[in-house]
Amino acid sequence: MEYIWKTDCLDIARTLESGQCFRWRRQEDGSYTGISGTRILRIRQLPDGAALTVGSEEGARYWLRYFDSETDYASVIRQFSADKTLGAAARENRGIRILRQEPFETLISFIISQNNNIPRITGIIGRLCESFGTRIADGEYAFPDAETLAALSPEDLAPLRAGFRVRYILDAAVKVHSGAVDLGSIYAMTYDEGREYLKTITGVGDKVADCVLLFAYHKTEAFPADVWIKRVTAEYYADGLPECMGEYRGIAQQYLFEYFRKRAAVRK
DNA sequence: TGCCAGGCGACGC
DNA sequence: GCGTCGCATGGC
Numbered sequence: 001m002e003y004i005w006k007t008d009c010l011d012i013a014r015t016l017e018s019g020q021c022f023r024w025r026r027q028e029d030g031s032y033t034g035i036s037g038t039r040i041l042r043i044r045q046l047p048d049g050a051a052l053t054v055g056s057e058e059g060a061r062y063w064l065r066y067f068d069s070e071t072d073y074a075s076v077i078r079q080f081s082a083d084k085t086l087g088a089a090a091r092e093n094r095g096i097r098i099l100r101q102e103p104f105e106t107l108i109s110f111i112i113s114q115n116n117n118i119p120r121i122t123g124i125i126g127r128l129c130e131s132f133g134t135r136i137a138d139g140e141y142a143f144p145d146a147e148t149l150a151a152l153s154p155e156d157l158a159p160l161r162a163g164f165r166v167r168y169i170l171d172a173a174v175k176v177h178s179g180a181v182d183l184g185s186i187y188a189m190t191y192d193e194g195r196e197y198l199k200t201i202t203g204v205g206d207k208v209a210d211c212v213l214l215f216a217y218h219k220t221e222a223f224p225a226d227v228w229i230k231r232v233t234a235e236y237y238a239d240g241l242p243e244c245m246g247e248y249r250g251i252a253q254q255y256l257f258e259y260f261r262k263r264a265a266v267r268k
Numbered sequence: 269t270g271c272c273a274g275g276c277g278a279c280g281c
Numbered sequence: 282g283c284g285t286c287g288c289a290t291g292g293c
Contacts, residue, residue, distance in 0.1 A: 114276065116289095117292080202276090207274070226274035257274075
């Protein structure tokens with residue numbers, strides 16, 4: 001069945017290609033196909049929203065939550081307009097939403113992201129899923145679960161070509177599978193608690209923890225500071241982040257990330 | 269070729 | 282606590 005979602009703040013391409021997720025592919029007709037958990041979705045942009053190809057009403061509800069349908073982005077963008085730079089970045093990227101992704105997938109993905117670039121991160125994650133994930137459709141694989149990954153050796157993961165990150169992936173999988181880290185408990189934690197908790201995993205520092213808290217748990221106080229954002233804050237916000245970011249620093253961060261990354265790409 | 273990429277851990281001070 | 286370095290890999 002096709003579910004029509006009407007909303008004025010949704011740009012599928014920018015949302016899915018803004019570096020917060022790595023399992024979506026653009027199809028020849030311009031629609032996108034992606035996987036989360038054991039679900040597959042095809043989503044197509046409409047002028048006033050999107051068309052979702054889903055199996056059931058329950059599937060539609062899952063994906064609406066994934067795309068953060070309850071947050072009023074127009075209101076957040078108005079709030080951001082109090083700052084000149086952020087206002088411009090937000091207006092230009094008003095269709096970007098912060099996804100609510102599966103925690104384990106997000107954790108492993110951003111462990112892989114460190115000192116890496118987006119095309120290669122996507123490649124490593126693709127090989128990880130094809131090698132160790134359950135097949136859920138023709139040529140489509142779920143993200144492998146913690147139990148599966150925890151049973152593997154560094155040699156097993158060598159074909160991923162993930163380099164020094166392999167031991168971090170395995171440490172995360174072992175801790176999640178053993179229960180030493182309970183990812184479900186983080187939903188109820190504060191941002192600071194979640195950050196310290198995630199950092200008990202080897203290979204998870206401030207940046208990776210912030211990405212997981214923002215892109216899986218939707219803790220919008222998180223402000224992941226990568227090399228791009230560090231340049232932006234050094235140039236525009238040396239005296240501190242603007243007041244108008246409020247509790248939505250993470251959303252602001254994503255608009256700024258896209259705004260400046262695009263400009264750097266044009267200059268090259 | 270050297271430099272960089274959605275960083276982190278180890279180490280020295 | 283803070284600065285520096287090495288780390289695998291691949292694209293430019």
